[in-house]
Amino acid sequence: MISCKKRAKYTFLLPFLLLFFVVSSAFAQAPEQSQTGTAGVTPGAEAPAAGGGGGADAALIENGQTLFKNNCTQCHSVGTDVVVGPGLRDVHKRRSEAWLIKWIKNSSALIQSGDKDAVAVFNEYSKQQMPSFAFSDDELKSIIAYIESASAAPENVQSAPSAGPEGAKAGENVGTDALGSVGGYVDLLLVVLVVVLIVLVITLLIIASVLKNYLKGKEDLTGAEQEMLERRTNFANIYKSKAVRVIVGLIVVVVLVDISIDKVMGVGIQQGYAPRQPIAFSHKLHAGDHQINCNYCHTSVYKSASANIPSANICMNCHSQIKKESAEIQKIYRAIENNKPIEWVRVHNLPDLAYFNHSQHTKVGGVECQTCHGPIETMEVVGQYSPLTMGWCIDCHRNTPLNTEGNAYYDNLVKLHEKQSKGAFVVASQGGTECSKCHY
């Protein structure tokens, strides 16, 4: 009996070994996948590349997809949402092929030539420069073919986690999508565990029946052994098995972790929150129509962690003269007379446990206000444009290349990175996804 038990024990090891290999290889792939995966080209996008091409050559589309992934996804999705540049869904419908080719080759030349569309899109994206690409016309046509085929697929298949204000649902998606890379592996782990469990049960049953048959052939059985043989399969014994208990325990833990990750990613989302302010101050009027610089009022935004809300004195630089008679402006006067600050309602509010630094992003990183806050200069009332979830922060860190040009500090790091990894040198490559960077 004892030796039989031992054999059964060794057979247990087999599925565990399998589990170990599958899980470890899954985690080894994680960072690689998330870099390309979250930038808008989810695995689903491959389907339209192969199928929905509307007659276009599949090889051409695939070639275009590769070029797009390697050169464009850090700034563009093939959906409708803005990453750094506009979402490129259906761009072939709003621009001619000749225009697109000129634009991608050298957008600044096209802008300088005074092309109306080029100037308009350049201004719309707050004059950010898109890099030039020395592609052949054929390569460019393949990229366009890819965008065309991806546009034909349903939107939610390929759109990147949205940072747009459209629809409160976007917030929820961001939560789960962005950590999708983690959540996805947790799900995978779950499936693997279930499969292993089934394999285990089957193995046990086979072993049991083999043992029974073996014992039946023997003649000199003791009473206990005889009893064992005659007992029917007892399910209570299965529960008593240590291995089964461990695995069931693991599954419970994994499910709990999965649920709590989803919860964490959804904490405190208030995308679209646009409270009424005590004075009808309009960013559209000031930052848009009158083109007052953001840091004329938010003076600390390039210098320190937080962006300040301007004091009434800053308003008075102009409003001691302008629109004095307006009832809204009178409110500013009253605040100053009473020596009471204007009680602006706070729109953005990260929980205390998260640390965010404006100057790190605006000055060092060169990220535009609008990338995170949306087109503030068009807003009568400021609303929270981005979800401000952890997933949102991390997603951008995974997809945004670090601005290393002319910065000697990065030269060696970039070289080292290129040796070790194929992916772009992004914020995450420099530890931008380490917990301690954002949590005290």
Ligand code: HEC
């Ligand atoms: C570093 C970021 C960045 C990269 C990389 C980038 N773009 Fe852009 N792209 C932009 C920005 C920003 C705009 C908006 C216009 C502007 O501000 O110049 C834009 C605009 C465009 C437009 C015009 C969209 C419209 O609505 O008219 C097209 C087309 C485009 N990009 C295609 C591409 C392709 C194809 C690639 C890859 C080969 C690419 N871009 C790579 C940032 C980028």
Ligand code: HEC
């Ligand atoms: C003339 C002064 C002025 C200018 C210029 C200005 N702002 Fe503001 N901003 C304010 C005031 C006052 C508030 C608080 C009232 C409100 O939320 O509308 C504010 C609020 C904000 C908020 C919300 C703060 C919160 O409570 O979370 C953001 C984000 C913001 N501004 C961004 C910008 C950006 C980006 C620009 C440039 C495109 C800009 N502002 C230009 C005065 C200004």
Ligand code: HEC
């Ligand atoms: C650099 C100049 C400047 C600063 C600073 C400035 N404003 Fe203004 N503001 C203007 C101009 C210009 C107008 C438009 C006047 C017009 O329509 O004739 C305006 C209009 C307004 C109006 C609309 C008044 C009405 O009844 O039409 C309000 C309200 C207002 N500002 C509030 C503020 C507040 C609050 C601040 C400080 C946070 C501020 N402004 C700072 C230039 C400024």
Ligand code: HEC
């Ligand atoms: C639109 C893209 C974007 C978003 C969104 C974003 N970041 Fe960043 N972040 C950057 C870039 C780019 C840098 C690199 C700046 C530099 O060159 O050092 C950076 C750097 C950082 C760093 C310093 C990392 C280091 O290695 O020293 C911290 C901390 C950080 N971000 C926190 C946050 C937090 C917290 C949020 C969300 C509330 C957030 N970021 C959202 C683009 C982004």
Ligand code: HEC
């Ligand atoms: C990388 C994303 C990002 C960029 C770029 C960015 N902000 Fe913010 N901004 C945030 C986040 C996140 C908060 C909330 C911070 C908090 O609650 O601690 C915020 C809050 C603010 C606030 C409210 C006051 C505060 O500091 O909490 C103002 C005003 C503001 N931003 C203005 C600006 C202006 C102006 C620019 C451009 C010069 C800008 N932001 C660029 C992410 C960004």
Ligand code: HEC
């Ligand atoms: C790039 C910045 C960033 C990094 C890196 C980061 N976090 Fe966060 N984290 C945040 C922000 C921002 C929030 C607040 C999100 C919200 O309110 O929805 C947050 C929220 C959380 C919460 C939720 C707390 C609550 O309110 O219930 C937990 C837990 C957490 N993070 C753990 C981690 C762990 C563990 C890591 C490392 C694996 C990590 N974070 C890495 C930015 C970051």
